[in-house]
Structures are given as structure tokens and as C-alpha cells.
Amino acid sequence: MPIYVYWGEDDFAIEKAVAALCDRVLDPLWTSFNYTSLLPDQADAVIQGLNEVMTPSFGAGGRLVWLVNTTLCQHCPDNVLAELTRTLPVIPENSFLLLTSRNKPDERLKSTKFLKQQATEFREFPLIPPWKTELLVQAVHQAAHSTGVKLTAKAMEVIAESVGNDTRLLYNEMEKLRLYGAASNQPLDVDSVTKLVRNTTQNSLQLAAAIRNGDTAQALATLSDLINASEPGLRIVATLIGQFRTWLWVKIMMESGERNPQEIAKAAEIGNPKRIYFLQQEVKFLSVQQLISILPLLLDLEVSLKQGYSDMTTMQTKVIELCQVARGSRA
Template structure:
């Protein structure tokens, strides 16, 4: 189909896909005539995109019209809907209309149904930081693309060290690729540690430190995330909330006597029930009551951050409160 809709939080991978589409569609010598980039915040962005996409390309190659940060997936009036329904099926095969957005399509809209029938829709979602299996698979896929040989234990190390930051993963694996060209065999953890910033911390490690009642370690992680790695406070909070919500749902199900792993996984939105084996170990010695007390604190933190509170002091204060919930219980002997 000549119509494309790319959306999702993983903007780095999304823009890589856009570059691939440009390379496939455009003749470099005629790109200035056949490539149009339209800001999505303009009121007539979609209409302009349709008009340009219906115009035949000049010279060699196809035409590509890109509506950036499109709002089409969130709102569409009747007049524009009529225009979409008429124009999308009429776009020539050598013209391509691309919409990109960081927001999910609203499937209740008639315009979304129109896109689903006339466009190729691709989602570019960030992997959840606690989904270690998926992170390892991502490392493996990128390493294959780069023809970078890695030992199995190195893949796990990189998944933990780099988290779900796709841009960072590509940059670090690119460095390792250059190094590997002078090294025999797959790269080991000891080799990678010398090249990758092993102090790279992620919000999942912060959640684990809080769960273990390690206040000093948790505060150091907050400083690393905010000051060293410039991680947005709301992004850190989103990971903490997701992790503690998962732990809470699992623990409550276990305390209620549920023994079916598939049922527990469904309640906690886990795609892989096998992860429950490890999650049970993580939750040993922790009560559902303790975990339930974390959720109001995280909600308070979200309110403070969205009201403009200082990210560093707000996170530090709440991390101390959260860690104190778990300090009386010593679980790892």
C-alpha cells in the first residue's frame, strides 16, 4: 500500500524505518522534487499531505510525502474524513503518503477504520525495562544486523546494562562492532565491560533497590539516572509504577491462594508465565500489604512532578519513603 502510518514511543526505531522508506522510494538525484515533509501541527497538514500524494513524481523514483507528528489518529472532522475516504484509495502506486505519531491510534474513530483499510500501520513500542527476555532478544537482533558476535552471557549483561534505550543500544553495539573486528570469537562480558559504560543504570534497578530496602543504593541510582544519564523523572516514575503494580498483583494473587501460573500471569499482564518462577523469588518475604502501600506514594509523586515540583528532590524524598516500607524485613540471608 502507498499509505503508511507509523506510531509508537520508540522514536529512534521509528525514524530508522522512515529512513528505510525514503531510501526505498526516492531517487537521490530527484529527492528535492519528490520529497515533502509537513509539520503535523499545521491545521491543514493532512489535507496538504493528500494533495501532494496525489501529484505524480517528477523524473526518476517515487514521491514521498511525510506528515510528521500527525494528529489524524486522535481527531478527524467529517469534512476531512470524507476527503480521506475519497483520496486514500486513489493515491498512485508510485506516490507514498506517510503519517508518523508518538500517540496510539484511537480505534473508535472512523478515520482510524479508514486508515486500517487503506494503509500499512506499524507500531514502534519500547520494550518494558523489566521484560528481560525481550530486551535480550532485541540485543540479539541488533547484533545480527551489525554482524556482531556476542557470547550468550554477554547478551544478558548488555540487556541489563543498556535497558530499553534503543538509540543507546545501537550506539554501544556499534562501538563493540569496531572492537570485535580485531578480536577472535564472540565478545565476552569482561571484554564488553571495558568498552560499555557499566555504570549505566536503569529504573528497574532502582525498583529492585527500593524493594530490598537499600535506601543508600536507591538514592545513588536516582542521582545516576537524573544527573549522569539525563533520564526524565516521569519516565523513571512510569517504570517504578509498572514494576510495583506487577509485583503487587502477583503477590496478592499468591496470597489469595491462586496456584495457576497462567491465571496469575493474566492478572499481572505478564506475556510469559515462565517469568513467575523468578518473580516469586524476588517477592519472597514481602507482603501484599507492603506492596499496596507503594502505589499511593507513587501516585503522590506523579502529582508532584506534573505540578512542576523539582524532579531530583521529589524523587529522593519518595524513594526514601518507599524504601522504608521494606527495611524491617530482612529477606536475603
């Protein structure tokens, strides 16, 4: 059935998917007649959208009705559910209903279950966790392929490190690289990418590395750069928690006597077993107990930020504590 549900935190990826659907469904000459977008703050937006999608399209192309940031999969009144149940199975073939939301659908709701049954596509657009470097490199490879940019393998790694999981920035940088390399058939190398791609040379993973090494000065400097670059505090903490959890699992498996990289990668939820050797080197001077002690400090920091405490002051204090713990492990 012509029903699409897109959700997730990657706003740019959702925008691209919506644009692709519009291009496929709508005739440019008849868009003003056949395209409707409804915001959640509009009165009876869902009911209005369901009525619109039942209207046959005018002229060429199909009809597209978009419920923007809808809460249907988080909260659905009985009267709306009844209208949804009555309408979705009989939507005309040339009419398309699109629902988007940043929030994860509540699988317990009847509306969510019904939409999953009826939808042509029920798709999540998640942000890649910043510490999953192999997925970030894969995303760079996909973006390069879709934009026609030729890159060396090392250049892709540099781009992944520079832009992280910011999909919008990734495609902006790809467009810049496409224009730069248009006159050449050779893949762009690290030197070219370094000159063109925006990079503060600091990211949350580098902050994690500085904390792991107990380097307080470097950690505070990196934190300052991140905050000045408007990196959200909670996103920084999420990356730190993910990275230290990975290091903890690797260290636990090492202490247990496990030597198989595949088994360690499976336990630590690492996609590429080849990374295990490097992770083992990174935690060589950290004990399991010290890594365990770091995680509650990070969780306390997360709670403080969610309670509204100042990002910079709170994080500076906690980073100093974290570095002391890591430095103590070396002592």
C-alpha cells in the same frame, strides 16, 4: 494501497522505518523532485500533502510524501476528512503517503478508522517497558543480528541491562561493538561488552530493588545517579510502578497457594515463566499488604511530578517513605 501510518514513542525505531521506506521508494538521483516532508505547523499541511501525493513522480523511482507528527488520528476537521476520503482510494500506485505521530491514534475517529482500512501498514513502535527484561534481551538479539555483531547470551543480558529501552543508544553501542569485533570470528563476551558499552551501573530496576530491600542509602544514591544521568522522573516512576505491580501479583499468587510457574507468569503478565522463581525469591520477605501499600505512594509520586513539582526533592522524599514501608515489612 501505498499508505503507511507509523506511531509510538520509540522515535529511533520510527526513524529507521522511515529511512527504510525512503530507500525502497525513492531513486537517489530524483529525491529532490519526488520527496516532500510537511510539519504540522505548516498551514494546511494535510491538504497540501494530499495534493502532493496525487502528483505523478518525476524520472525514476516513486514519490513519497511524509506528514511528520500529524494529528490526523487525534483531530480531523470535517473538510480534511472529506479530502482524505476522496483522495486515499485513488492515490497513484507509484506515490506513497507516510504519516507519523508519537501519540496513540484515537480509534473512535472516522479518520483513524478510514486510515486503518486504507493503509498498507498501520504500525505501532512502542518503547519496551524497562521491567520486561526478556523483551529487552530479545531487542538486543535483533539489533545484534541486523548489525552483524556476535555476542554471547550473557553479553546480551549485560547490554540489555546497560541501555534499557533506549533504542538509539542500543544501536550506537552495537556499531561500536561491530567495529571492535570486526577482526574476530568469536562472539564478544561479557568482559569485552563491559569495557565498551556505556553503563552508569544504575537503572530504575536497581532503584526498585533498593526500595524493596528497604535500603534507604542505596536507593537515594541510585536515584541521584539516575537524575544526574537525565533520566526523566516520570519514566523512573513508570518503571517502579510496573515492577512493584509485578511483585504484587507474584506474591498474591504465592499466598493463594498457586505453584505453577506458567499460571503465575500468566497472571503477572510475564513472558518467561523461568523468571518466576527469581521473582518469588525477591518478594520472600515482603507481605501482600506491604506491596499494596507501596503502590498508592508511587501513584501519588506520579501525580506530584505531573503537577510540576521538583523531580529530585519530591522523589527523594517519596523514596524514603517507600523504603520505610518495605523495611517495616521485614520488621
